[in-house]
Amino acid sequence: MSIVTLTDVVKTYPPASRGGAPVVAIDSVSLDVEQGDVYGIIGYSGAGKSTLIRLVNALEKTTSGSIIVNGRDVTTLRERDLRAVRGDIGMIFQQFNLFNSKTVARNVAYPLEVAGRPSAEIRQRVDELLDFVGLADKARNYPDQLSGGQKQRVGIARALATSPALLLADEATSALDPETTGEVLALLERVNRELGVTIILITHEMDVIRSLATKVAVMDGGRIVERGDVFDVFSNPQNAASARFVQTVVQGIPTAAEVDALRARHAGRIVTFSFRDGDSSQAQVFLDLAEAGVGFELVYGGINDIRGRAFGHLTLALTGPNAAIDGVLARISQRSLVTEAN
Amino acid sequence: MERLLDLLPDLGEATVETLYIVVISLFFGGIGGLVIGLGLYTTRAGSLFENRVAFTLLNILVNVFRPIPFIIFIAAVQPLARLAVGTGIGNSALIFAISLGAAFGISRIVEQNLLTVSPGVIEAARAAGAGPFRIIRTVILPEALGPLILGYTFVFVAIVDMSAVGGYIGGGGIGNFAIQYGYRQFNPAVTWAAVLVIILLVQLVQFSGNALARRILRR
Numbered sequence: 001m002s003i004v005t006l007t008d009v010v011k012t013y014p015p016a017s018r019g020g021a022p023v024v025a026i027d028s029v030s031l032d033v034e035q036g037d038v039y040g041i042i043g044y045s046g047a048g049k050s051t052l053i054r055l056v057n058a059l060e061k062t063t064s065g066s067i068i069v070n071g072r073d074v075t076t077l078r079e080r081d082l083r084a085v086r087g088d089i090g091m092i093f094q095q096f097n098l099f100n101s102k103t104v105a106r107n108v109a110y111p112l113e114v115a116g117r118p119s120a121e122i123r124q125r126v127d128e129l130l131d132f133v134g135l136a137d138k139a140r141n142y143p144d145q146l147s148g149g150q151k152q153r154v155g156i157a158r159a160l161a162t163s164p165a166l167l168l169a170d171e172a173t174s175a176l177d178p179e180t181t182g183e184v185l186a187l188l189e190r191v192n193r194e195l196g197v198t199i200i201l202i203t204h205e206m207d208v209i210r211s212l213a214t215k216v217a218v219m220d221g222g223r224i225v226e227r228g229d230v231f232d233v234f235s236n237p238q239n240a241a242s243a244r245f246v247q248t249v250v251q252g253i254p255t256a257a258e259v260d261a262l263r264a265r266h267a268g269r270i271v272t273f274s275f276r277d278g279d280s281s282q283a284q285v286f287l288d289l290a291e292a293g294v295g296f297e298l299v300y301g302g303i304n305d306i307r308g309r310a311f312g313h314l315t316l317a318l319t320g321p322n323a324a325i326d327g328v329l330a331r332i333s334q335r336s337l338v339t340e341a342n
Numbered sequence: 343m344e345r346l347l348d349l350l351p352d353l354g355e356a357t358v359e360t361l362y363i364v365v366i367s368l369f370f371g372g373i374g375g376l377v378i379g380l381g382l383y384t385t386r387a388g389s390l391f392e393n394r395v396a397f398t399l400l401n402i403l404v405n406v407f408r409p410i411p412f413i414i415f416i417a418a419v420q421p422l423a424r425l426a427v428g429t430g431i432g433n434s435a436l437i438f439a440i441s442l443g444a445a446f447g448i449s450r451i452v453e454q455n456l457l458t459v460s461p462g463v464i465e466a467a468r469a470a471g472a473g474p475f476r477i478i479r480t481v482i483l484p485e486a487l488g489p490l491i492l493g494y495t496f497v498f499v500a501i502v503d504m505s506a507v508g509g510y511i512g513g514g515g516i517g518n519f520a521i522q523y524g525y526r527q528f529n530p531a532v533t534w535a536a537v538l539v540i541i542l543l544v545q546l547v548q549f550s551g552n553a554l555a556r557r558i559l560r561r
Binding site (some may be wrong): 057059080083084085086087088089091093095097098099100101102110111113114115142144158168 | 460462463465466467468469470471472473476480481484485487558560
């Protein structure tokens with residue numbers, strides 16, 4: 001079941017100078033997020049992803065198109081009704097955006113106070129949430145006494161206060177160091193798995209997508225240029241922008257410059273074998289090479305695991321008689337993708 | 343020196359009078375400044391009640407009144423004082439003039455301090471479903487409270503300064519005391535005594551303001 005459906009969404013900003021053309025931030029985006037998804041939206045800064053996520057809870061007004069959240073079109077609601085909708089959508093931020101004048105407990109309580117819940121219920125819920133994020137002992141501390149990772153965990157607790165079905169994560173780990181990033185991602189994974197919360201996360205870090213998302217959309221210039229299961233996009237990106245992102249975490253087929261560097265250190269022909277789960281086995285490739293009397297050395301690449309499915313590119317330096325190499329490459333290329341550097 | 347000793351009870355009375363004028367003016371001017379400052383802050387581009395016309399009008403209003411030298415301002419608003427407090431002279435008229443004049447100055451201090459609140463926390467409050475008035479009350483003012491206290495402490499000192507010309511329209515206070523008994527009677531010791539009282543008063547208030555702000559900022 002869809003929890004968020006965007007149809008032909010456009011967002012333009014007034015021109016920067018009088019008489020100029022309006023700035024198009026979001027250019028006709030349609031997107032369907034299913035209940036239980038962790039939907040990653042990746043793009044460089046300026047791609048429009050930050051704007052897109054703010055349209056979902058109507059922090060920014062949509063110019064045209066419709067955005068259905070939990071069955072209601074947020075683009076047609078009045079400000080007063082939108083407040084109720086926003087209260088049922090959690091949001092976390094890159095800079096955490098905690099209230100520095102309030103204790104951790106009061107930060108987490110805030111959305112509940114806004115929703116007008118009775119104070120006994122608020123106290124109980126705050127305790128529950130701080131337990132969930134592992135910060136029960138920090139309830140009386142102020143945000144400036146916490147580390148970055150702890151602040152984001154408070155942010156997550158606050159975002160979950162009203163038990164929303166949807167959580168919006170705006171670059172939630174971009175201000176954190178790698179270790180803390182892992183901690184926060186693990187917590188978000190629990191939020192999705194244990195609480196069943198649907199998460200839309202935007203990021204410019206492919207690693208975040210790889211470790212958390214089930215689906216991904218790649219944004220470039222205000223448009224979604226590619227979307228699909230994370231495994232599919234990672235193992236076989238169709239778009240140039242997507243391929244650039246995938247390259248940041250996956251060593252693919254070496255570029256011409258990398259091939260030159262490899263040639264300087266290794267003798268033989270440089271050949272890349274691409275593997276995708278199921279369609280060929282590494283063992284068979286190595287067996288074929290050995291049978292043909294071709295020597296090989298692994299010089300570049302690696303195998304990646306995404307949610308239990310493996311793919312990758314292994315680049316080998318092959319040595320031996322040219323005829324034997326040609327023969328075996330022809331045989332292997334019937335089963336999997338073989339790319340030889342020229 | 344002997345003359346000064348004779349005048350000590352009058353100095354004490356003048357000090358109490360100054361405190362009375364300053365505290366009441368700070369109260370009314372402080373509220374007025376807070377309201378105008380909130381108006382400036384919330385109507386500016388990108389803020390909660392973004393409204394170019396209202397912002398421009400408020401901005402011009404503040405810019406027109408703020409730079410008028412107080413001794414001229416006090417005379418200029420005398421007709422208004424007659425309307426508001428029923429008299430154009432004495433402490434009541436003085437308090438009226440200070441409150442009005444200070445409100446414009448305070449509004450800028452309030453505006454500047456509110457601008458230090460990160461737009462991110464306001465966005466977080468909006469995302470939690472809070473409306474603009476709730477955000478002002480529960481987020482913007484508490485987040486800016488430390489700097490606001492320092493701002494109001496600064497204003498207290500400025501108001502002590504403004505109150506010193508009270509004698510000009512028949513008001514009292516330390517300023518009047520120093521002019522009347524010190525300057526006009528060629529008795530510098532009396533003037534210096536008044537200066538000393540003012541220094542002590544200002545130090546005390548600045549010290550308390552700093553301590554309070556530090557407590558709120560927990561630094």
